[in-house]
Amino acid sequence: MPRLALFPDSEHLLDAAARLKGRGIEDFTLISPIPLEEFEDRVGVQTSPVKYFSFFGGLLGALAGFALAAGTSVAYPIPVGGRPIVALPPFLLITYEVTILIGVVMTVIGFFFACRFPKLEELAYAPEANVDQFALVIGDDVDEDVDQDLRDAGASEIRSVEDPP
Amino acid sequence: MAEAGKSLAYHARHEKSWVTATAEQDNPPTFAEVNEDVVRSIVETGPGYWWILGVTVVLTFLCFFVPWFYQLEVGLQASGMNHPVVWGTYLANFIFFIGLSHSGTLLSAVLHITNSSWRKAIYRSAEAMTLFSLMTAAMFVMVHVGRVWFVHWSTPYPNQMGLWPNFRSPLMFDVMAITTYLTASWVFIYMGSIPDFAAVRDRTSGWRKKFFTIWAMGWRGTHREWHHLSQAYTFFAVFVIPLAVSVHSIVSWDFAMSIVPGLHQTIFAPYFVCGAIYSGTAGIVTLMWVLRRAFKNFDRYILPIHFDNLGKLLLVLSLIWTYINICEIFTGWYSGSSGEMEMLKFRMFGFYAPLYWEMIAFCAFLPLLLISKKIRRNLTAMLWISIAINIGMLTERFIIVATSLPRQYLPDAWGFYFPSTVEFLITFGSFGIFLTLFLLFVKFVPSISIYEVKETLPEPRPKGEN
Numbered sequence: 061m062p063r064l065a066l067f068p069d070s071e072h073l074l075d076a077a078a079r080l081k082g083r084g085i086e087d088f089t090l091i092s093p094i095p096l097e098e099f100e101d102r103v104g105v106q107t108s109p110v111k112y113f114s115f116f117g118g119l120l121g122a123l124a125g126f127a128l129a130a131g132t133s134v135a136y137p138i139p140v141g142g143r144p145i146v147a148l149p150p151f152l153l154i155t156y157e158v159t160i161l162i163g164v165v166m167t168v169i170g171f172f173f174a175c176r177f178p179k180l181e182e183l184a185y186a187p188e189a190n191v192d193q194f195a196l197v198i199g200d201d202v203d204e205d206v207d208q209d210l211r212d213a214g215a216s217e218i219r220s221v222e223d224p225p
Numbered sequence: 226m227a228e229a230g231k232s233l234a235y236h237a238r239h240e241k242s243w244v245t246a247t248a249e250q251d252n253p254p255t256f257a258e259v260n261e262d263v264v265r266s267i268v269e270t271g272p273g274y275w276w277i278l279g280v281t282v283v284l285t286f287l288c289f290f291v292p293w294f295y296q297l298e299v300g301l302q303a304s305g306m307n308h309p310v311v312w313g314t315y316l317a318n319f320i321f322f323i324g325l326s327h328s329g330t331l332l333s334a335v336l337h338i339t340n341s342s343w344r345k346a347i348y349r350s351a352e353a354m355t356l357f358s359l360m361t362a363a364m365f366v367m368v369h370v371g372r373v374w375f376v377h378w379s380t381p382y383p384n385q386m387g388l389w390p391n392f393r394s395p396l397m398f399d400v401m402a403i404t405t406y407l408t409a410s411w412v413f414i415y416m417g418s419i420p421d422f423a424a425v426r427d428r429t430s431g432w433r434k435k436f437f438t439i440w441a442m443g444w445r446g447t448h449r450e451w452h453h454l455s456q457a458y459t460f461f462a463v464f465v466i467p468l469a470v471s472v473h474s475i476v477s478w479d480f481a482m483s484i485v486p487g488l489h490q491t492i493f494a495p496y497f498v499c500g501a502i503y504s505g506t507a508g509i510v511t512l513m514w515v516l517r518r519a520f521k522n523f524d525r526y527i528l529p530i531h532f533d534n535l536g537k538l539l540l541v542l543s544l545i546w547t548y549i550n551i552c553e554i555f556t557g558w559y560s561g562s563s564g565e566m567e568m569l570k571f572r573m574f575g576f577y578a579p580l581y582w583e584m585i586a587f588c589a590f591l592p593l594l595l596i597s598k599k600i601r602r603n604l605t606a607m608l609w610i611s612i613a614i615n616i617g618m619l620t621e622r623f624i625i626v627a628t629s630l631p632r633q634y635l636p637d638a639w640g641f642y643f644p645s646t647v648e649f650l651i652t653f654g655s656f657g658i659f660l661t662l663f664l665l666f667v668k669f670v671p672s673i674s675i676y677e678v679k680e681t682l683p684e685p686r687p688k689g690e691n
Contacts, residue, residue, distance in 0.1 A: 069684045093256060093424075094679045095451040106452045114460040128381060129392040136389040143393075150393045153475065154401055160468045161405040164461065168412050171457035172442070175450050179443025187427040190420075190446055192256030192685045 062225055063207065064184055065196045065215040070094075072214030073194040074102040079209045085202055089225040091186065091195040110170040117166025118159050125158025126151060184221040197225035254525050256685055259678050262522040263421070263671045264428045270668065281660040289654025292647045293368055301371045303647045310630040310642035315369035317622040318652055320497070321504070322362035322659070323403070323476055324618065326410070328505025329355025330469040333413060334462035343534055345677035346526040350516060351509050352414040353670065357662040358508075359407050361655050366403075368651060380404075395478040402468075402475045409465050414670070416457060419444050421671040436669075473501045480625065486568040487629030490556070496549045503542040503588070504618035510535050510611035512663075514604060516672060526673050529602045536601030539614065543592035550589065564634045572628040576641070580620050581628075587617030 067073040073090060080088050081103055090096065100106060129151040137145045171177075189195035196215075198206065207218055254262065296303040306313040329352040336344035367373045379400050381390050390397050423444035426437035444450060477497035480488040490496075510532060517527045557565040572581055591613055600606045631640045644652075666672065 069686065071684075090448040091446050092448070092451070093446060094676055095455055096448055099448055099452075106449070108453045108456040110453055110456040110460065114457075114464075118464075132381060132389045133392060136387065138391055138393075140393075147393055150395075150398065153398050153471070154392050156471060157398070157401040157405045157468075160464050161401075161408060164405075164409045164412055164464050167457050167460050167464070168416065171416065171453055174453040175442075175444075177442040177444075179445075183443075183445060185445050190424050190427055191260050 061220040062184055062197060062199050062223065063202075064186055064219050064221045065198075065207075065210045066186065066188065066217045066219075067194040067196065067213075067215055070096055070098070070194055073196060074098055076196055076210050076213035076215065077103045079213055080196075080198070080206065083206070083209070085198065085206065087199055087201075087225070089184070089197045091189040091197065093190050093192060093194075109174050110167060113170025113173070114163055114167045117170075118163035120166070121159040121162030122155055124162060125155035128158065129154040182223045184223045184225050197221070199225050250525065250528070253682055254522075254678075256679050256682065258522075259526075259673075259675055259682070260424055260428060262520075262525070263673050263675050264425055266520040266523070266672060267425060267668055268429060268433065274664070274668075278661065278664045281657045281664060284657030285654055285661050286657075287654070288650045289364075289658060292650040292654070296368070296371075296647055296651075297373070303645060305643050305645040305648060307640070307642075309633060309638055309640045310627065312369075312626050312630060313642055314623065314626075314644045314648040314652055315365050317619070317626045318655060319362050319365040319369065320476055320622040320625075321619045322358040322365065322655070323473060324497070324501035324504045324622075325358040325508045325615075326355040326362070326406070326505065327469055327473060327498075327501040328509045329353070329410065329414075330465055331502055331505065332509065333417070334465045334469070337458070337462045338466070342681050343531060345681055346528075346673055347509065347513055347531055348677075349414070349417070349670070349674045350512055350672050351505075352410065352417070353663060353666045353672070354505075354508055354512060356407075356410045356414055357659050357666070359403070359410060360662065361659045363403065363407065364655065364658060395475065395482045398475045399479055402472045406468060406472045409461070409468055413461050413465060415440075416454070416461065417674065418670055419454070420446060421675045424675050425671060470498055473497045480629075485629050485633055486557070486562070486564040487572065487632070488625070490553060492549060492552055492556070496546075496553065499542060499545050499549060500618060500621065503539070503546050504615050506535055506538050506542060507611040507614035507618070510539070510607050511615070514608045514611075516667075517604075519667075520672075523673065526678055529604065532604055532607045533598065533601045536595045536607060539592055539611075540595040543588060543595075543614075547589040550585075564632075567636075568629060568632045571632045572624060575628065577624060577628050581624055584617045584620040584624060587613045588621065591617075 065076065067076065070092060073092065074096065077088060077090055077099075080086075090099075130146045133145050133147075133151075139145070184197045186193065186195050196210065210218060292303075304313060304315070329348070332344050332348040332351040336348070367376060370376055378388060379390055379397070390400070392398075419441060422437050422441035423446065426434060426441045429437060474494035474497065477493040481490055481493035483489060513527050513531060513535075517523050554569065557569050572578075591610060594600050594606070594610065600610075627642050631642055633639070
């Protein structure tokens with residue numbers, strides 16, 4: 061059965077995570093009420109795909125914005141005193157706004173994709189880990205003797221949970 | 226591990242340094258108390274709340290929608306706008322509300338990037354102010370255009386009329402900028418609130434539980450989710466800061482690109498951006514004061530230091546604003562152009578001179594009081610100064626519109642503008658819209674960021690280690 065260990069603060073939680081990592085177990089989930097500032101220092105580097113979404117969203121927006129302004133001007137030209145139909149200074153403003161628009165929208169999509177939101181299945185959770193406790197969840201493929209490690213690291217309670225981590 | 230390797234936020238949490246205003250109190254709130262206090266602000270609703278909400282809804286209906294429908298019925302003659310002053314109070318209010326919206330961006334994005342922890346207790350409400358003032362501003366566009374049922378013609382959509390917007394027009398820049406800003410503000414406030422929706426979800430029942438479960442999207446607070454959120458949030462901040470600057474620059478170009486003395490000025494973009502942040506920051510001060518009074522225990526999160534810091538910001542902004550005003554007058558005068566001179570004469574000594582000097586008094590001189598720490602820490606004084614600044618800024622926008630257009634180059638085309646009753650009512654009613662939206666917000670979204678306030682507090686200690 062998957063197990064959920066509760067810790068009183070982030071120091072002990074990260075200590076436990078580092079111990080599991082030392083044993084070669086990587087498939088754990090930490091649940092905390094605040095972002096864990098020191099996760100990268102203590103446990104390991106995290107990567108996130110969000111940046112690619114932001115970057116390519118911005119790029120796509122820039123192309124789309126310029127295509128919108130220039131394309132429609134060429135398709136429906138309004139000649140004003142011989143001024144250029146495709147006028148760069150104003151069209152760059154449109155390009156700029158659409159870059160940000162699509163960049164922002166793609167960043168949200170990227171965030172939802174990275175977190176697999178909306179989550180429809182039940183996953184292991186302890187409501188107190190959203191208030192003032194810190195939790196670590198491991199799956200059922202992990203040996204029972206790991207529990208001793210968790211206790212050594214300062215777990216105040218280890219409970220079995222039905223849902224996967 | 227080397228101390229230097231730890232982030233500022235780490236120090237903030239563990240060492241009660243200067244950034245941790247909330248933790249510096251004698252008896253800082255615990256993690257659990259933060260949840261309790263914020264959830265209470267959502268679920269416990271007294272009769273006072275319903276009374277105020279009722280008043281604002283009635284105000285919105287009677288002072289905004291009824292006059293507006295009357296104006297739709299009889300046309301724009303219901304307003305005081307006529308040739309040559311075809312832009313009036315509606316656009317002044319539009320600029321004012323767009324300006325008010327710049328506060329949220331400043332607090333949530335600029336101060337996020339610069340790692341200023343003191344923003345954490347107050348930025349959520351500032352963001353809400355951004356969103357709602359933008360929505361109110363968008364309403365003024367609808368009111369101003371007259372035939373609102375054609376407003377979709379200003380958006381680029383395929384149609385069989387052969388009709389495409391002219392993207393060389395500053396009004397089109399405006400449509401794009403405001404659409405983007407509205408979208409980005411929605412997204413910004415929602416993304417930052419997801420962990421808090423989850424926190425409220427865990428502590429409520431009934432329809433609220435369902436509501437917050439949907440909005441929380443299944444957030445658990447795993448280390449991966451936090452990491453993705455912090456990445457996404459930083460990118461947002463980076464996107465939104467230049468956006469906010471561009472939005473108010475573009476609003477200023479609506480005016481500055483016309484060849485009208487008093488509007489046709491290079492300095493208009495920075496002038497508008499500075500004015501926007503100025504009035505927005507004053508707006509936050511007013512809002513903080515109200516929130517602090519309205520909700521139990523919020524005085525443990527919104528502290529005198531927040532007013533102090535915002536006061537310093539206001540002082541700096543007022544000096545920049547004054548400087549730009551002097552530049553504006555000086556360049557007009559130095560040009561020697563008779564058109565500019567007539568406009569300046571009308572603005573400073575004409576019919577609207579009392580409003581002009583009121584603006585100078587409220588926005589240039591009164592904020593100089595903020596140089597004293599005693600005044601910055603005196604919440605009542607801060608409240609009145611912030612309200613005065615916003616009255617001054619609303620006047621400023623009115624003066625820009627109402628004293629430039631009547632004095633253009635040809636004296637026989639001069640005119641005069643005075644707002645009609647409908648315009649006065651709609652201006653008054655727009656505050657009803659803003660307040661109604663904000664009152665609904667405090668019951669549906671945690672108005673103080675739970676997780677970010679916790680970040681500034683000392684962590685709970687294990688039993689026996691106190």
